[in-house]
Amino acid sequence: MSAESTPEPGIPGENDRGKGPRHRKRRGRRKGLLVMAWTAAGIVVLGGTGAGYLYFKLNGNIKSVDIDQALGTDRPTKVDNGSENILVLGSDTRSGSNKKLGGGTDDGSARSDTAMVIHVYEGHKRASVVSIPRDTLIDRPACTDTDGHEHDAASGVMFNSAYTTGGAACAVKTVESITGIRMDHYLEVDFAGFEKLIDELGGVEVTTTKAIDDSDSHLRLKAGKHTLNGEQALGLVRTRHGVGDGSDLGRIQLQQAFIKALVDQVKHVGLFTSPKKLYALADTATKAVTTDSDLGSVDSLMSFAGGLKGISASRMHMVTMPVRYDPANPNRVIVLKSKADQVWTALKNDRTIPKSATTGNATGEAAGVVASS
Known part of the structure; x- marks a missing residue:
């Protein structure tokens, strides 16, 4: 396909599900998704109101990390074709308000349980999310973390160990090693910020085609249409035992469907007609997000978000990196290298991901549980 081809919407592979046993692991420390950049676009209005105090307050909310300095020059070359690649991570800091949401002890440690590479195509009218x-x-x-500490390489470890070991910089280094693609930006959001953001939006409407009952994530939904509040939305993107085969792959499918609903919701909440609502949303979003240093200011976020707000849910092609279940441990998955290479090569060249790369892979058997409303 050419770069101008329209990607097929929806979640691929629902008729090509990989088979794997139901995974019964300890309560997962799930991460909600991301403060989608379209939400941050609301800050644009505040920048033009002359409300200097509000502007600087929002600027002070934003946390940033200097990925470029930590990683140095040993990185994939930036591709100058008008596209952008953003690594979005969900983190659970295990402290403060996140302790209650994630469970476990208040040990101050950090974990990443959701990772997405967002490729924004030239022209910024459509995107692929992997x-x-x-x-x-x-x-x-x-890798070297942003505090200058060096961390040794390791073989055969879980992907999310990169963030646990060395934070944002090591996570970016690992993703670039896997994909061969330079990450232009980094965005991270936490449990508490995600829940509050959904409440500030007034909830997100989804339709479930099957009932969901998961005591671990405290989510119980009958089949049908629902407007999820923050707590319910967090439960949905965390649940793994309530649907499908109980795997992390099934949970990813729920997350992808929820993101599409969230993007559509953000576009219809009247951000620009209510200054109070706009400020509350911008305040929540900027407190929840951690960015790379290039996006670490309101001005930078304004510019970045302004370039993405035109991408609708129907123009987002969402897939999962091609994997299969590990024969030695059904709670783990292994990269299908030949198919994964097709995905990363397509994105590197700003092309649509070929359907052949995303069919016949392990999927977790949760496709279609959350449908478009």
């Missing part, structure tokens, strides 16, 4: 399963076994490269 989810990387947290349970994928990978060879983690040596």
Whole structure:
């Protein structure tokens, strides 16, 4: 396909599901998704109101990390074709308000359970989103974190160990090692911020085609249409035992469907007609997000978000990195290298991901549980 081809909407592979046993693991420390950049676009209005105090307050909310300095020059070359690649991570800091939402002890440690590479095509009218399963076994490269500490390489470890080991910089280094693609930007959001953001939006409407009952994520939904509040939305993107085969792959499918609903919701909440609502949303979003240093200001986020807000849910092609279940451990997955290479090569060349790369792979058997409303 050419770069101008329209990607097929929806979640691929629902008739090509990989088979794997139901995974019964300890309560997952799930991460909600991301503060989608379209939400941050609301800050544009505040920048023109002359409300200097509000502007600087929002600017002070944003946390940033200097990925470029930590990783140096040993990285894939930037591709100058008008596209952008953004690594979006969900983090669970295990402290403060996140302790209650994630469970466990208040030990101050950090984990990443959701990772997505967002490729924005030239012209910024459409995007491909590739989810990387947290349970994928990978060879983690040596890396230096943003505090200057060096971390040794490791073989056959879970993908999410990169963030646990060295934070944002090591996560970016690992993704670039897997994909061969330079990440232009980094965005991270936490449990508490995600839940509050959904509440500020007034909830997100989804339709479930099957009942969901998961005591681990405290989510119980009958089949049908629902407007999820923040707590319910967090439960949906965390649940793994309530639907499908209980795997992380099934949870990813729920997340992808929810993101599409969230993007559509953001476009219809009247951000620009209510200054109070706009400020509350911008305040929540900027407190929840951690960015790379290039996006670490309101001005930078304004510019970045303004370039993405035209991408609708129907123009987002969402897939999962091609994997299969590990024969030695059904709670882990292994990269299908030949198919994954097709995905990364397409994105590197700003082309649509070929359907052949995303069919016949392990999927987790949760496709279609959350449908478009």
